[in-house]
Amino acid sequence: MKTLSQIINYALPALYFFVVIVYYQIFKFQKRDLEKYTVPLLLVLLLFDGFSIVSRIIALKLMPLSTIFDAFSLLSFCVIFVYLIIETTIKNKSTGLFLVSFAFVFKTIAAFHFKWNAKSSAILSDPTFAVHASLTICGYTALTVSAIYAVLYMVQEHNMKKKKFDVVSLQLPPLAYLESMSIRSVTIGILVIGIGLGLGHIQAYKMFGKFWLPDPKIIISDLIFIFYFGGYIINKFLKLNSKWMARFSLLGYIILLASAISVVTISNSFHNFY
Amino acid sequence: MNLEKVPFAIIGLSHHTAPVQVREEVALNVEDQKITLEYLKKSDYTQGCIVLSTCNRTEIYLSSENIEQSVLDFKDWFSNYKQCDYFNNAEYTYVHIGVKAVEHFFKVISSLDSQIVGETQITGQVKEAYNLALEMHATDSLINKIFNFGIQAQKDVRNSTYLCAGAVSISFAGVELAEKIFNKLEDKKVLLFGAGETAELAADHFSKKGVKQFHVINRTYEKAESLAKILNGKAFSLDQMDDAFDGVDIVISATSSTEYVITFDYIKQLGKKRRNTPLFLIDLAIPRDIDPAIEKLQGVYLYNLDDLQEIVKINTSKRTKEIPKALKAIDDVMQDWIEWYGTYSLSSTIGKLKNYFEQVCTNEINRALKAIPEDSTDPCDFDVLKTNLINKLVRQHIKLLKKTNGNPDYQQTHINLIHDLFELEK
Numbered sequence: 013m014k015t016l017s018q019i020i021n022y023a024l025p026a027l028y029f030f031v032v033i034v035y036y037q038i039f040k041f042q043k044r045d046l047e048k049y050t051v052p053l054l055l056v057l058l059l060f061d062g063f064s065i066v067s068r069i070i071a072l073k074l075m076p077l078s079t080i081f082d083a084f085s086l087l088s089f090c091v092i093f094v095y096l097i098i099e100t101t102i103k104n105k106s107t108g109l110f111l112v113s114f115a116f117v118f119k120t121i122a123a124f125h126f127k128w129n130a131k132s133s134a135i136l137s138d139p140t141f142a143v144h145a146s147l148t149i150c151g152y153t154a155l156t157v158s159a160i161y162a163v164l165y166m167v168q169e170h171n172m173k174k175k176k177f178d179v180v181s182l183q184l185p186p187l188a189y190l191e192s193m194s195i196r197s198v199t200i201g202i203l204v205i206g207i208g209l210g211l212g213h214i215q216a217y218k219m220f221g222k223f224w225l226p227d228p229k230i231i232i233s234d235l236i237f238i239f240y241f242g243g244y245i246i247n248k249f250l251k252l253n254s255k256w257m258a259r260f261s262l263l264g265y266i267i268l269l270a271s272a273i274s275v276v277t278i279s280n281s282f283h284n285f286y
Numbered sequence: 287m288n289l290e291k292v293p294f295a296i297i298g299l300s301h302h303t304a305p306v307q308v309r310e311e312v313a314l315n316v317e318d319q320k321i322t323l324e325y326l327k328k329s330d331y332t333q334g335c336i337v338l339s340t341c342n343r344t345e346i347y348l349s350s351e352n353i354e355q356s357v358l359d360f361k362d363w364f365s366n367y368k369q370c371d372y373f374n375n376a377e378y379t380y381v382h383i384g385v386k387a388v389e390h391f392f393k394v395i396s397s398l399d400s401q402i403v404g405e406t407q408i409t410g411q412v413k414e415a416y417n418l419a420l421e422m423h424a425t426d427s428l429i430n431k432i433f434n435f436g437i438q439a440q441k442d443v444r445n446s447t448y449l450c451a452g453a454v455s456i457s458f459a460g461v462e463l464a465e466k467i468f469n470k471l472e473d474k475k476v477l478l479f480g481a482g483e484t485a486e487l488a489a490d491h492f493s494k495k496g497v498k499q500f501h502v503i504n505r506t507y508e509k510a511e512s513l514a515k516i517l518n519g520k521a522f523s524l525d526q527m528d529d530a531f532d533g534v535d536i537v538i539s540a541t542s543s544t545e546y547v548i549t550f551d552y553i554k555q556l557g558k559k560r561r562n563t564p565l566f567l568i569d570l571a572i573p574r575d576i577d578p579a580i581e582k583l584q585g586v587y588l589y590n591l592d593d594l595q596e597i598v599k600i601n602t603s604k605r606t607k608e609i610p611k612a613l614k615a616i617d618d619v620m621q622d623w624i625e626w627y628g629t630y631s632l633s634s635t636i637g638k639l640k641n642y643f644e645q646v647c648t649n650e651i652n653r654a655l656k657a658i659p660e661d662s663t664d665p666c667d668f669d670v671l672k673t674n675l676i677n678k679l680v681r682q683h684i685k686l687l688k689k690t691n692g693n694p695d696y697q698q699t700h701i702n703l704i705h706d707l708f709e710l711e712k
Contacts, residue, residue, distance in 0.1 A: 042608075045446045172466060173581065175593050177600050181466075182452075187564065188469040253562035253584055 017067035018128060024064055025123050028088070028116040031057055035109040039183050050105055054096045061089045061119075072128065080276040083149060085122035088115035090153035098193070106183040107190075110160055140218065144211035148233070151205030152268070155240070158197035159265030162258040165190040169255060191254045194261050202240050209237055228278055232271040240264050289385035292627060293333075294428060295353045296387040297360060297373060297380075298345030301401045304378040311370050314339040318367075319415070322346070323424040325363055331356040334426030336433070338394075338415040340408065342401050347391060349428045353383055388432055388623060392439040392616050397450065404449040404605045409440050431626065439619040447611040452601030457488045459594040459601075460568045461495050464536055467566050467587060472496040477530055478517075479539035479547060481509040484570050488538045489517055503530040505541070531556055537567045539575035550579040557583060568594070646678045 031053050037043045038050070065085060095111040098104075168190060171181035184190070212230070213223045224230065243260045246252070299312060314322060319337045326335040326348070334349035346364075350356035361373045372378050382390045393399045395412045416433050419425045425433075444450055453459040461471075468474055476492050478485040481504040489500060500519030504510035507523040514521035522530035531537075541547055548567065556565075562585050569576040569590040581588040654671035683704055690697035704710065 042448050044448065168466075172463075172587050175589070175596070177597055182600075182604075186465060186469050187467050192469065251561045254564070255584065 013067055014071040014128065017064060017071050020060055020064040021068065021123050021126060024061060025116065025120040027057055027060060028112070028119050032109065032112050032116050035105070035112050038105055039109045040179055042183075047105055050108060051096070051100060054092060054099070058089065058092055058096065061085075061092065065089060068126070079127070080272065081122040081125045083152075083272075084118040085126075086149050087153055087156060088119040088122070090150060091115040091118075091156055094153055094157050094197075102185075102189070104185050104189075106185055107161070107164060110164060111157065114156065114160055140211055140215050144208050144215055147204050147208030147211065151201045151203075151208055154197045154201030154204060155261075155265055155268060158194045158201060158261045161190050161194035161197060162261035162265075165194055165254065165258045166262070169258075187254070191258070194258060198240065198244060198257075198261055198264075202237070202244055205233075205237055206241070209233055228275045232275055236264070236268050236271065239267065289624065289627075290383065292384040292388065293349055293351055293353050294387050294432060295348045295350070295357050295381060295383045296345055296390055297348070297357055298338075298343060299372065299378045299380065300343035300345070300399070302399070303380060304372070308372055308378050309342065309344065312344045312364075312368060312372050313341070314344060316418070319418060320422065321367070322364075323419055323422045325367075326360065327422065327424045329356070329359055329363075331359045334419075334429035335424050336412075336415050336419045336429060338412060340411050343394070343399075345394070347387070347429065347432075349426050357381055357383075385620075385624070388435075389616070389620055391432060392436050392619060395436040396440040396443040396612065396616060398443070398609065398612055398616070402454050403609065404451070404454070406450055412436070428630070431630070432623070435619055435623045435626070438622075439616050442615040442619060443612045446615050447608040449605055449608040449612045452597075452604055454598055454601050454605070456570075456591065456594045456598060457484075458491050459597040460488055460538065460570075460589070461491045462597065463568075463587075463589055463594075464492070464566055465495070467564055468535065470496075472498065474535040475499040475501065475533050476536045476538065477501040477503065477534040478513065479503055479537060479575060480541035480571070481506075481513040482540060482542075484540035485538060486513055486516070488540065488568070488570060489513070492536070492538075493517065497536075501530050501534060503527065505543075527552075535564070535566065537565070537576075538570060539568065540570040541575050542571070543575060544573055546575060546577040548576040548580070550577045550583075553577075553580045553586060554583060557585065560585075570594075643679070647675065650674050650678060 031050075034046055034049065034053060038046050068082075091111055092115050095108065095115075099108060164184060165187060167180060168184045168187055170176070171178070171184075172187065212233075216225055216230075217223045243264065247257050247260070299308065301309070304312075314337060319339060322337045323335060326332045326337075326346075331352050332348055332350045336347040338345045338347070346360060348356045348360065364373050365371050390399070395409055397404050397406065397408050400408050416425070419429075453462040464471060464474070471492065474497055476489065476497050476499065478489055478500060481502055485502075493500075498518070500514065500517040501522060502510040502514040502517070502519055503522040503524065503526070504513075505524055507521065510521040510523070513519075537548065539548060553565070553567075565586045567576055567580065567586065567588045569588065572591065574590055576588060576590075578588065578590075580586055650671060654668070654674065657670065658667045687697065687700055687704075690700055
């Protein structure tokens with residue numbers, strides 16, 4: 013199982029890259045005949061990726077969030093999954109290049125940084141932890157999708173203002189769509205991360221008798237949640253313009269990524285207490 | 287299979303070959319089309335036909351076993367009917383016969399032969415022409431099949447290329463831009479500043495895209511009211527500007543004013559009321575109606591005639607780039623059609639052969655029945671029928687063999703063919 017998982021793991025970035033190329037051809041050269049292949053390709057990608065993640069979990073008895081690279085890997089899977097739903101729902105393939113490219117980068121980083129030595133922890137068999145970990149990664153996926161749509165919104169807004177009618181401008185969906193996708197994803201992200209973090213605190217109470225511990229990842233996660241939640245509430249009541257919301261979503265994501273990377277370099281496991 | 291011998295032809299003239307005065311003279315209204323179809327239906331030379339007449343082309347599609355004769359017959363009739371000789375003038379008229387005619391039809395229906403390449407109106411016009419011919423029982427199996435393949439060709443072109451994508455007229459470019467800002471136009475409110483033809487045409491495009499709410503503001507209130515009535519909207523006079531702008535998402539301005547009618551200060555003030563919802567302004571007037579400084583405002587998108595012209599230029603060049611892809615799609619359908627025609631032409635020959643034998647047998651049996659007494663039971667009486675039948679059926683082969691007497695190679699080919707055909711011992 014471990015060998016098979018390793019083979020698929022190293023083959024996956026190539027498969028991701030292939031899908032990126034297909035979307036690039038559609039976006040840049042408007043190859044409409046390729047459009048019919050995108051959904052089957054995404055399904056194949058998800059199938060292989062899902063198998064890779066599950067086989068790694070079974071072979072090494074790990075949880076999806078055991079290391080930051082496991083988190084990156086699961087994040088890529090979730091981004092593709094969310095994008096597949098978006099593409100099949102709105103029948104617009106023009107944002108695929110950006111989301112799949114993003115997933116490709118994270119999948120590649122993860123694939124070449126995985127450690128393949130088995131280790132087990134008592135906490136991993138706890139169902140509360142499993143739900144906490146899954147919800148948190150789902151929440152981060154939603155924030156990732158929101159940040160990507162925020163970037164696309166800013167690019168398209170700039171193009172519309174400056175009257176630039178290049179390939180990017182002609183291919184991207186309407187501003188209102190990009191804006192609503194970004195805001196909707198942020199809302200889902202805040203809600204899901206909120207529940208995920210809540211469960212994490214319950215987990216901490218069950219294990220250590222305290223709802224809150226001075227673990228750097230807990231501090232960062234809680235601060236990021238407060239940042240997003242605060243921004244969302246401000247926008248809801250002050251009705252700020254779309255560009256503000258896009259900038260906020262992107263800034264939040266940059267802070268999230270920077271914090272996650274810096275915290276990982278400080279501690280070598282997801283939470284110090286494992 | 288000789289594809290030049292496909293019994294299908296097209297005779298016509300179009301914007302490529304004839305000026306508008308000529309096209310006008312040969313154009314056929316629905317009544318004329320019916321008369322033409324009626325004539326061709328009765329003609330001895332034509333088995334099937336379609337008559338297509340639009341502002342850019344008049345084309346007659348003919349199916350006939352004697353296609354050259356069918357074309358000539360039509361030309362003569364048409365010259366008399368229309369009292370003009372343009373269809374006999376090679377300068378204006380083109381005639382395609384066989385596979386070239388089929389390919390031309392596919393290009394026409396797919397809008398590759400149109401004045402504005404990729405316009406979708408022509409497909410509907412060809413469908414209408416075909417339906418009229420079908421209603422009048424003027425089509426035959428070959429024309430029906432060519433039409434079906436034509437529909438497939440236009441679908442393939444539309445699905446596999448961007449030939450029909452992007453606005454190629456200024457007023458429609460405005461709609462396309464609005465679709466780049468707003469997700470759906472159905473729930474958007476459009477304000478028309480001015481009630482002239484330009485504003486009306488632009489409003490018509492938006493209406494076709496599902497916009498239902500229109501406000502019309504004009505210096506002369508009566509004009510605003512009259513346009514608002516057509517659009518099912520509300521009319522406003524200039525002193526009701528605030529009411530006219532209430533809840534508006536798109537503004538189209540086309541007045542003859544020499545000063546800006548929509549100023550920077552007004553839109554800036556309006557932005558506060560609108561709580562940052564996007565506002566799209568289209569200035570179709572010369573001189574301009576909308577202060578260009580407005581485009582600096584957040585959430586406001588202003589486009590003038592030059593900007594829209596630029597979009598049209600980009601889209602036109604994009605469509606041109608798609609032509610090779612579209613031609614490839616048509617070529618693929620042509621290959622399918624040729625394959626189909628191979629089977630069709632065989633089945634047509636088989637049918638004719640069967641009819642021939644049936645006719646021979648029926649004739650000989652009828653002749654024999656007259657000669658044989660009604661109560662005859664003598665088998666020898668029926669030998670006459672047998673002999674006559676054999677003579678009739680063999681006669682054609684013998685005639686063919688005798689005809690090739692002077693050409694030994696040709697004769698040998700026929701001898702071999704007969705041996706193969708009837709599995710005779712050599």
